Amino acid sequence: DGDFLKKLAEKYGFALKVYAGKLVLFEWDAYEKKPVKGVIRKTDVRKWNYKSSMLGTYTGAKVSYTVPNKKETIEIMVGREGRLYSVNEKADSPADAERIGKNAIRSANRKETTISFTWNPVFFFNVGDKVQLDGFGSLNGIYQIGKIVHQITPNDYSIQVSGWAIP
Numbered sequence: 001d002g003d004f005l006k007k008l009a010e011k012y013g014f015a016l017k018v019y020a021g022k023l024v025l026f027e028w029d030a031y032e033k034k035p036v037k038g039v040i041r042k043t044d045v046r047k048w049n050y051k052s053s054m055l056g057t058y059t060g061a062k063v064s065y066t067v068p069n070k071k072e073t074i075e076i077m078v079g080r081e082g083r084l085y086s087v088n089e090k091a092d093s094p095a096d097a098e099r100i101g102k103n104a105i106r107s108a109n110r111k112e113t114t115i116s117f118t119w120n121p122v123f124f125f126n127v128g129d130k131v132q133l134d135g136f137g138s139l140n141g142i143y144q145i146g147k148i149v150h151q152i153t154p155n156d157y158s159i160q161v162s163g164w165a166i167p
Contacts, residue, residue: 005023009025011089012099013099013102013106014028015128031128031144032144032166034129034130036132037125037129037130038125038131039134041135042133042136043135044120045117045118047117048117048136049115049116049117050139051113051114052113058083058108058109059080059083060077060083060101061085061086061087061101062075062087063077063089063098063100063101064088065088065090065096065097066090076098076101078098078102078105079105085104085105085108109167110146113139113164113165114162114163114164115165116160118151118158118160120158125148126145127145127146128144130144131143131163143165143166144164145162146164147163148160
């Protein structure tokens with residue numbers, strides 16, 4: 001089942017996609033550690049918009065899980081105090097619970113600052129690439145590309161890109 005696999009992948013920090021008739025899994029943590037692939041300057045962009053919200057963003061997570069074959073519930077803190085995300089998932093060990101907590105925070109915080117823009121294709125990027133934004137004022141920084149849509153008309157070719165800030 002696609003929904004089951006997607007939820008399981010997200011729980012452990014992976015993304016799931018179907019590409020060329022194959023199921024592809026990749027780890028977000030590995031993509032976030034990759035070097036920046038290029039710079040997107042405001043002068044390259046035709047139009048753009050962004051959303052920034054503290055709602056649904058977290059500094060840490062409290063993960064509660066029950067030890068298999070015991071009736072003991074264990075709580076693990078991931079990150080730091082402040083805005084805590086509460087996670088109640090099945091975990092096999094403290095390390096497993098920690099990974100679940102870290103990925104819950106990462107997934108929730110992707111919504112903190114998002115940007116989308118349409119630009120003339122100067123460079124070609126892929127989903128998952130990291131880019132540096134320049135000339136966008138307080139939005140300058142490193143973003144991860146989450147979606148790319150190519151638009152081709154008889155008179156024009158443009159690329160719509162959307163992504164989220166990497167803290």
